[in-house]
Structures are given as structure tokens and as C-alpha cells.
Amino acid sequence: MTEQQQNHPVGALWQQCLERLERQIPLEELNTWIRPLQLDGNGGERIRLTAPNDLVRDQVRQHYLEMMREFFAYHGFDREKVTIEVGSRSSEPRVEPSAEQRRGGAWGLDERYRFENFVLGKSNELAFAAAKQVANSPGTVYNPLLLYGSTGLGKTHLLHAAGRFIAEANPNAQVMYLHAEKFVSEMIQALRRDSIDAFKRRYRSVDTLLLDDIQFFAGKDRSQEEFFHTFNALLESRQQIILTCDRYPKEVDGIEARLRSRFGWGLTVSIEPPDFETRVAILQKKAAERELELSDDVTFLIARRMRSNVRDLEGALNSLIANARFSGRTIDVEYTQEILRDVLAVHDRLITIENIQKVVADYYQMRVADLLSRRRSRSIARPRQMAMYLAKELTEHSLPEIGNAFGGRDHTTVLHACRKIESLCESDGRLREEHARLTRELTS
Numbered sequence: 222m223t224e225q226q227q228n229h230p231v232g233a234l235w236q237q238c239l240e241r242l243e244r245q246i247p248l249e250e251l252n253t254w255i256r257p258l259q260l261d262g263n264g265g266e267r268i269r270l271t272a273p274n275d276l277v278r279d280q281v282r283q284h285y286l287e288m289m290r291e292f293f294a295y296h297g298f299d300r301e302k303v304t305i306e307v308g309s310r311s312s313e314p315r316v317e318p319s320a321e322q323r324r325g326g327a328w329g330l331d332e333r334y335r336f337e338n339f340v341l342g343k344s345n346e347l348a349f350a351a352a353k354q355v356a357n358s359p360g361t362v363y364n365p366l367l368l369y370g371s372t373g374l375g376k377t378h379l380l381h382a383a384g385r386f387i388a389e390a391n392p393n394a395q396v397m398y399l400h401a402e403k404f405v406s407e408m409i410q411a412l413r414r415d416s417i418d419a420f421k422r423r424y425r426s427v428d429t430l431l432l433d434d435i436q437f438f439a440g441k442d443r444s445q446e447e448f449f450h451t452f453n454a455l456l457e458s459r460q461q462i463i464l465t466c467d468r469y470p471k472e473v474d475g476i477e478a479r480l481r482s483r484f485g486w487g488l489t490v491s492i493e494p495p496d497f498e499t500r501v502a503i504l505q506k507k508a509a510e511r512e513l514e515l516s517d518d519v520t521f522l523i524a525r526r527m528r529s530n531v532r533d534l535e536g537a538l539n540s541l542i543a544n545a546r547f548s549g550r551t552i553d554v555e556y557t558q559e560i561l562r563d564v565l566a567v568h569d570r571l572i573t574i575e576n577i578q579k580v581v582a583d584y585y586q587m588r589v590a591d592l593l594s595r596r597r598s599r600s601i602a603r604p605r606q607m608a609m610y611l612a613k614e615l616t617e618h619s620l621p622e623i624g625n626a627f628g629g630r631d632h633t634t635v636l637h638a639c640r641k642i643e644s645l646c647e648s649d650g651r652l653r654e655e656h657a658r659l660t661r662e663l664t665s
């Protein structure tokens with residue numbers, strides 16, 4: 222062991238490494254990928270990190286391991302001896318439940334939402350993996366787990382699926398699902414009836430609390446205060462909390478700083494709008510559940526035109542099936558276009574190139590005119606490339622049409638922009654985050 226290594230207990234070095242990474246990568250990425258890692262303290266000259274699952278391990282290897290190796294190499298470790306593998310967190314002993322808690326049960330869970338009928342894609346695989354892992358060992362891996370993303374993307378589905386899994390695996394567990402709005406209204410009633418102590422006892426006695434749409438707490442100070450205490454009590458006794466929010470919790474105005482910071486203690490994961498392949502898979506799965514086989518033409522038509530939201534996708538499919546059954550017609554492309562004409566038109570209108578240009582210009586605090594101009598400085602060219610890429614991803618326009626809309630540029634310029642942003646999204650965490658935020662803003 223070198224002298225430098227001896228001077229630094231590995232745990233302290235790991236802390237320093239985290240602080241360093243905090244300055245290098247966006248906080249959201251740090252919380253999602255780096256904080257869940259655990260350091261194996263008995264590694265001698267080795268730095269062994271354990272990741273909670275394959276996904277985290279692969280992301281870390283691909284994007285962050287080199288930064289960590291650089292840091293540890295500076296402190297005298299052999300770069301190659303800094304490794305990451307999948308392993309489980311050592312868990313502290315759990316506080317034994319009281320006699321009352323031992324009577325298990327599930328409240329508010331919806332039978333329809335299960336892990337088995339959740340369709341996986343790039344946009345939701347991390348949220349799925351995290352929910353599954355928490356459900357496998359509640360109270361130990363990530364607490365709280367917070368899933369966020371815009372409406373209709375499957376957050377509630379995963380919340381129920383995790384709850385159901387926990388309840389079935391542990392018949393003694395008390396699992397409770399509720400919407401934040403209900404928490405607020407029950408608290409108000411309890412205050413009115415002078416039964417706030419019973420209210421507190423009820424929520425603090427569950428093993429797993431699943432709370433949906435916490436953005437609803439915004440501006441409701443008394444409810445936040447109450448929830449804050451419930452939250453602390455549950456965390457202290459290692460009961461599991463899973464939350465959902467319609468945006469990154471730090472972006473919700475009107476939520477107290479101390480509560481926001483608690484939300485970030487465990488793992489915060491986003492769900493993005495599904496990509497084309499996932500939309501197709503969802504449609505096929507939902508059709509199969511109704512014992513119907515959709516032709517590829519019809520599936521592709523709906524998946525191509527409805528991009529933002531699984532709830533809408535499901536709604537469109539339901540309406541198509543109901544109409545076809547009622548009228549006795551076969552579902553082909555023509556019939557689909559006829560039945561879904563209005564819905565598809567709304568979706569087409571929603572995301573236009575103009576709209577993308579405006580949102581991108583606002584985001585980078587520049588003028589739309591700059592995006593369309595001939596100026597080539599990096600500060601303008603990169604947002605322009607991002608806007609072109611989003612136009613390709615989110616609209617039906619061809620490359621020449623997009624080029625045209627960006628000040629009469631050639632289609633090869635658009636193609637180059639798309640390739641550039643795609644490859645940067647692989648290598649540059651900040652740009653990846655910008656892309657995710659813009660997509661969220663445009664599709665929610």
C-alpha cells in the first residue's frame with residue numbers, strides 16, 4: 222500500500238470522490254447512478270464498488286468509472302483495481318413490527334397494475350428495475366424511492382405493482398396506497414374532528430406507504446408539516462416509502478426545502494415518454510389482453526402519431542376496439558384513421574417544429590431568430606442541433622422539411638445535427654439531461 226493510500230481511509234476518500242463528482246455531473250445523475258453505489262471497505266489495495274443492479278453497474282461503467290479511476294489514481298491506487306460489480310447492500314437490522322403491525326393487509330391497491338403487465342423500454346427500464354428491487358427488499362435498498370415524469374407514463378402503475386408484490390410476498394406486511402390529495406383531505410378531516418393522533422398513528426403504522434402525486438402538497442404547509450413527520454417516522458423504523466411526482470421534485474414550487482431534501486435521500490428516477498418500439502409493444506400487449514391481434518399497419522400508425530403518453534395510447538386503442546365491436550367492422554388502417562381522426566389531429570398539432578424552436582430557444586435563453594440564423598458559434602449551433610434533433614424525433618417531418626424550417630438548410634445538415642446530438646447524448650451527461658428535460662417539456 223502506498224503512503225498516500227495509508228493516509229486516507231477508503232471511506233473518507235469515497236466521500237471526497239462523491240464531492241468531486243458532484244461538481245462534475247448533474248445532481249440528478251449523481252443521485253440516480255452514483256449514490257446507490259456502496260463501497261466495499263475491506264478491499265485492501267482495491268476499491269470495490271457494488272451496484273444494486275446490472276443497469277446501474279453498466280451506466281457507471283460506461284459513463285462514470287473513468288472519472289472515479291482518475292480520482293483514485295491521483296490518490297495512489299492502481300486504476301485497474303477500481304472495479305464495480307453487482308451486489309447487495311448490507312442491511313442494518315430492521316425494527317421489529319409491533320403486534321398491531323403484524324396483521325398484514327393492503328389498502329387502496331389496484332389489481333390491474335402489476336409488474337408482469339408493465340411493458341419495458343428504454344424510457345422506463347430504470348424506474349421498473351428500481352421499483353422491482355425495492356419490492357424485493359422493502360426498507361433496505363432505496364428509501365424513499367421517488368418516481369417522476371409527466372402524466373400517463375406508468376408511475377402509478379409501478380407504485381401499485383410494487384405494493385402488490387410486497388403484500389403478496391409478505392402476508393404480514395401492511396401496505397397502503399393513497400393519493401397525496403387524499404392524505405391532505407383526511408388530515409383536514411382529522412383536524413376538524415380532533416382525531417389527528419389517530420390519523421398519525423394510522424399512517425405511521427404501515428410497513429410500506431405508497432404516495433401518489435406528491436406535487437399536490439405544493440403550497441399546503443400544514444399537510445407538508447404532517448407528512449414530514451410521518452416521513453421521518455417511517456424512515457427511522459426502516460419502513461418503505463415510494464412516491465411519485467409529475468416533475469423533478471426540486472422543480473415543484475411551494476414545497477418546503479427540508480421536505481424536498483428528504484425526497485432526495487433515497488433514489489429519484491425519471492420515467493420518460495416511451496420511444497416508438499415501446500409504444501408498439503404496449504399497443505400489442507394491450508390488444509392481446511383484449512384478445513385481439515392488431516395488424517402491424519394499424520399498430521405502427523397509432524404508435525407513430527401518438528407519442529407522448531401511454532394513457533392516451535391506451536385510450537385510443539380502447540375507443541378503436543369499442544367502435545369496431547359495436548359496428549362489426551374490421552380494424553384496418555382506413556377504419557383506424559376514421560375513428561381516431563380527431564385524436565390523431567390533436568396529437569399532430571401538439572408538437573410542431575415552431576413549437577420546438579420556441580421551447581428550445583426559451584430553454585437556452587436565446588431568440589428563435591438565432592436558431593434560424595447563419596451564425597455558427599457553439600453557443601448557438603448546439604441548441605440549433607438539439608432543436609433539429611427534437612424535430613426529427615418528435616414530429617413526422619422529413620429531413621428536408623426540417624432543414625427548410627431552420628432557415629432553409631440542407632437535409633444533410635439536419636442529418637449531421639441528429640447524429641451529433643445522438644452521440645453526445647451517449648457521452649455527455651449534461652447534454653443528455655438537457656435532452657430529457659426538453660422532451661419532457663414538449664411532450665407533457
Ligand SMILES: Nc1ncnc2c1ncn2[C@@H]1O[C@H](COP(=O)(O)OP(=O)(O)OP(=O)(O)O)[C@@H](O)[C@H]1O
Pocket residue numbers: 334338339340341345370371372373374375376377378379434467503531532535
Ligand atoms: N410501460 C407500460 N406498460 C403497460 N401499461 C402502461 C405502461 N405505462 C403506462 N401504462 C398504462 O398507462 C395508463 C396510465 O399510467 P399511470 O396511471 O401509471 O400513469 P402516471 O404516470 O401515474 O400518470 P399521472 O401522473 O397522470 O397519474 C395506465 O393504465 C397504465 O397501466
